[in-house]
Amino acid sequence: MNVIDVDDVSKSYGDVRALDGLSLSVERGTTLGVFGTNGAGKTTLFKLLVGLNRPDAGTVTVAGADPADGTTVRERVRYLPEHAGFPPALTGREILRFHARMRSVPADRRERHVERILHTVGLADAADRRVGGYSNGMNRRLGLGTALVGEPAVLILDEPTAGLDPDGIRAFHDVVASLGEKTDVTIVFSSHALGEIQRLCEEAVVVADGRVAAAGPVEDLRRAAADEVTVSLSFDREADAEGAAAALRDHAAALAVDRTDLDATATAEPAAAYDLLTAVGEDYDIDRFEVREPGLEAAFHEAVGTSDDRASETGADTAADDSGGEPA
Numbered sequence: 097m098n099v100i101d102v103d104d105v106s107k108s109y110g111d112v113r114a115l116d117g118l119s120l121s122v123e124r125g126t127t128l129g130v131f132g133t134n135g136a137g138k139t140t141l142f143k144l145l146v147g148l149n150r151p152d153a154g155t156v157t158v159a160g161a162d163p164a165d166g167t168t169v170r171e172r173v174r175y176l177p178e179h180a181g182f183p184p185a186l187t188g189r190e191i192l193r194f195h196a197r198m199r200s201v202p203a204d205r206r207e208r209h210v211e212r213i214l215h216t217v218g219l220a221d222a223a224d225r226r227v228g229g230y231s232n233g234m235n236r237r238l239g240l241g242t243a244l245v246g247e248p249a250v251l252i253l254d255e256p257t258a259g260l261d262p263d264g265i266r267a268f269h270d271v272v273a274s275l276g277e278k279t280d281v282t283i284v285f286s287s288h289a290l291g292e293i294q295r296l297c298e299e300a301v302v303v304a305d306g307r308v309a310a311a312g313p314v315e316d317l318r319r320a321a322a323d324e325v326t327v328s329l330s331f332d333r334e335a336d337a338e339g340a341a342a343a344l345r346d347h348a349a350a351l352a353v354d355r356t357d358l359d360a361t362a363t364a365e366p367a368a369a370y371d372l373l374t375a376v377g378e379d380y381d382i383d384r385f386e387v388r389e390p391g392l393e394a395a396f397h398e399a400v401g402t403s404d405d406r407a408s409e410t411g412a413d414t415a416a417d418d419s420g421g422e423p424a
């Protein structure tokens with residue numbers, strides 16, 4: 097059964113046509129990856145899915161209703177925007193309690209519900225610390241926790257790992273993977289990184305120029321995308337770069353490893369890029385990292401056998417800066 101149906105939707109902002117006849121269906125319980133370059137229309141699509149905006153033309157149905165029509169469907173569909181901030185003086189538990197009250201979770205179930213979510217998002221140990229001291233990754237997982245209050249049917253996650261360090265990305269991936277396995281929540285997850293879509297999603301769509309340029313099972317993509325990715329790591333100390341390069345050479349997923357001064361690079365299959373980041377991040381202090389994935393849309397395009405040439409016109413790469421990981 098489809099929990100999301102988007103049919104021939106268009107949306108413009110003045111002269112800019114953000115969505116141009118986009119159609120999409122998502123079955124209940126699926127984790128769908130939405131891949132697209134900057135400005136492709138992902139955020140505009142997400143805003144329509146959660147009822148923050150209405151299409152100029154076409155229809156959007158989520159959990160059986162038009163999300164712009166009222167609060168009932170919005171209760172069932174939650175959105176984690178790219179940037180979510182919380183009052184720094186409150187604790188993670190207090191913030192979740194507040195959301196549980198707002199979402200009318202009955203008082204006698206509230207504490208248990210909050211506790212369960214804290215465990216789900218891996219914040220049980222930090223529940224009573226002020227969120228002002230949380231790392232970026234912890235903040236992002238708290239955001240996901242607030243989206244889980246009241247057991248929604250659909251989670252819309254807009255580039256949830258952008259700007260996180262390797263530890264933060266891994267922890268977030270673990271939570272999403274576990275939600276995908278253990279619950280029947282439908283997750284729509286956007287990313288500029290094909291590797292993480294391959295890792296977490298069963299299905300993926302490529303959005304280009306406001307349309308779905310290609311769509312299909314991620315497994316098909318994995319088989320066809322012979323492209324290698326390059327993982328580039330920078331360190332503050334040469335000894336770290338040297339140690340990391342040695343660790344990469346020992347790692348089965350690294351195909352070729354190179355090091356110059358403070359930098360180490362490795363090539364790998366796209367899905368293995370984050371394994372390399374995690375392996376190095378455990379022992380070495382990564383200052384910056386970048387995963388480059390050339391020709392992804394073209395590969396996806398070929399994998400799903402569509403004939404729209406526009407998808408191959410846009411290259412894609414992914415960059416993420418280390419901007420604060422989990423405190424030790």
Ligand SMILES: Nc1ncnc2c1ncn2[C@@H]1O[C@H](COP(=O)(O)OP(=O)(O)OP(=O)(O)O)[C@@H](O)[C@H]1O
Nearest residue numbers: 109112113114132133134135136137138139140141
């Ligand atoms: N409020 C707005 N006013 C004017 N133009 C907008 C507005 N929101 C989005 N756009 C434009 O619509 C197009 C699609 O933007 P959108 O944010 O949906 O893309 P995106 O795929 O989410 O991009 P990104 O990956 O950079 O977040 C872009 O050209 C963008 O500049």
